[in-house]
Amino acid sequence: MNYFSSLSTKTQYFDTPLFKLSAAMTVQSVVKHFLTEGDKFVVSQLSPLSDQGGYAIASNYGSLVARIIFQPIEETSRVFFSKALSTTSDIPKEALESAANILVTILQMFTHLLLLLGTFGPPYLPLALSIVLPHRYLATSAPAILKVYVLYIPMMAFNGILEAFFASTATPDDLRKQSRWLLIFSVCFVGASVVFSQYLGLGDAGLVWANIVNLALRASYAWIFAQNFFTRRNAGQLVSLRGIAPPLPVSICFALCAIVTRCSYTWYHDRPLTIRGQLPHLVVGVGCVIGCLLACIIFERKRFQQIRVVFRRK
Template identity: 25%
Template structure:
């Protein structure tokens, strides 16, 4: 596409953040209802065991192919890309058969009263993953929202069968997702074709939402299926296949690292289903920043760097303007995510109890385990933020050989992570999972920083300077942390809202100090916003 790569990456990240925050707020409220209504053991089965099955199937069957197909989109053969993407469907089916057998016949069984529902849940997850793969080829938030709403409805009508409610919600929501994607393209492509015809007849045709997409490579809905689009070359691109295989090996290891604690909980009896449920609830709440902000930024940054930096050429031989822009973007991204992470750590210590109490009620905080977990988890968020951006850059710029070498290193990380998780969990309980995650992410960050440093060492650019926060900002964070902890000790018992109000005041002070230290970045963002707004006005 001819659109500016940085602009499209920023727009994609902004849209993803706003869209996810808007709809996740709905599921956030509905999940709070579920926590207060369904027993913790049932939540452990659904949120750990069954959703782990879903994430494993989808990640292994979709992630490698999509990452490979994002590379070099300006010179891509779209017929080969479509054929490549559709490989995710048979791949998903093979993974389904294997993992469902393991989940039902090998893993620790659930209580007898839930066993039948649990088996149905496994089959429901497998079927929904295939449906979702088909739909992904041609609105993930809609899927989450509809699944939660349907689940709540069936829990209300059939409270004695909560896992069956999960199974029904899983299948129905995946069908809704599929129909939504297909319905959009059934409308979009014919409408786009009409715009193209108008442009041929009228040079000064009125601009609209289709104006920037008239080079969309598909002219018929049926071309989105494999083997239909005209293709004078081979059925599949051999380079994409090789790159996909590299990402498959990488994705297996990354999935273990991402969901490692769930795998440990699933295959070994270190925690009860009730403890698993508490850990999963806290982990999900503690990862809100990752899902809402860090993940969209990471995904957009990955796409941006794949288009700006060539994988098989050293930086000194590449376009200097693109390298300079990429270095500046990487530096500013590091600065932003470190800032967010440090703010979360500072205010997370004094407001973990308040947040959990307001979210899940007295039951969630009565044994204090959830509060301790969330406080520890806030430290992991800083590392998660740094790792997301730096590793995103690494994956976007490594060549095939470097990716293969890193895959072996990731295997070592995975084995060490699982071993450390089991040992630390045995010693410290659920907190051990968080400590293991911190150790693992630190190791990955060190590798990424070393890679980036070596890549830029022969240039004049130092993008890693963005990881160092300003002194005024750090002093303000320390002061805010001390005051908010004192507020929790002396004001929380009197009124939770006074305690929250004190935190809000110091949060605004912290943000203001950061803004004063980063006026250049804010002015740049404001200029981009104004230019984008003025372009829309001109179009109107």
């Protein structure tokens, strides 16, 4: 009797919760891989062969920052969030505060990176490209694409750290829900690629704009998840948009410097793209950078002290 009852017992070769989690993460990884590498497929379908080389060059140069700087930050943060937080509701208050400080601090850094690149990137990118890129590549679509990378790089940073937090704290249900939204975002990416590159005439640069839209949607989803995560644990005040935004005087300073550097570019753009030929333009840029740094030091001294304390603890 015991023999037959043992035969009728259902044998489980896998742990059911772990198997469901693995399946959800596998589906999510496939969708993310398409969103990450989908631009290469789209460019092969929409762009002529002569422009595909320029896109590859720009993509490789632009992704260097992500691989060298952002990826270590994301991996380290993912490990920290996984250790400090769990999916249960009884997380210690100290752990919540520490995780929120790390998340907000990194987002503050990336906000300033966005201000810095958005202010000084477009006026000085032509000079930088003339120095970094070989001369034969300047005639391809690479310079136009790298101009858009000025905004794409900060968006990669925002999305990377927010999705690192999501991956560290999400439940299997959260992963399945995100996978469904990622499918919607992939459709939006394909549609935006066609609209920007074909109908708006942006060419390969339109694919980068489509990637920016895609990353903005993914980052927004992860940001809403992070806010809900802390709100459910009565700590919603620790994570807010106001906490990562720079003070108004700092924003005004960057805006004024953006106007000044663009005027300087207009005055000196017809000069040779060499350091000597663009020296007055460079002097203007250095002065504006110093002004922005002074504004940050004056109006964000407490924030920088907090950043230093957070990274010392980390």
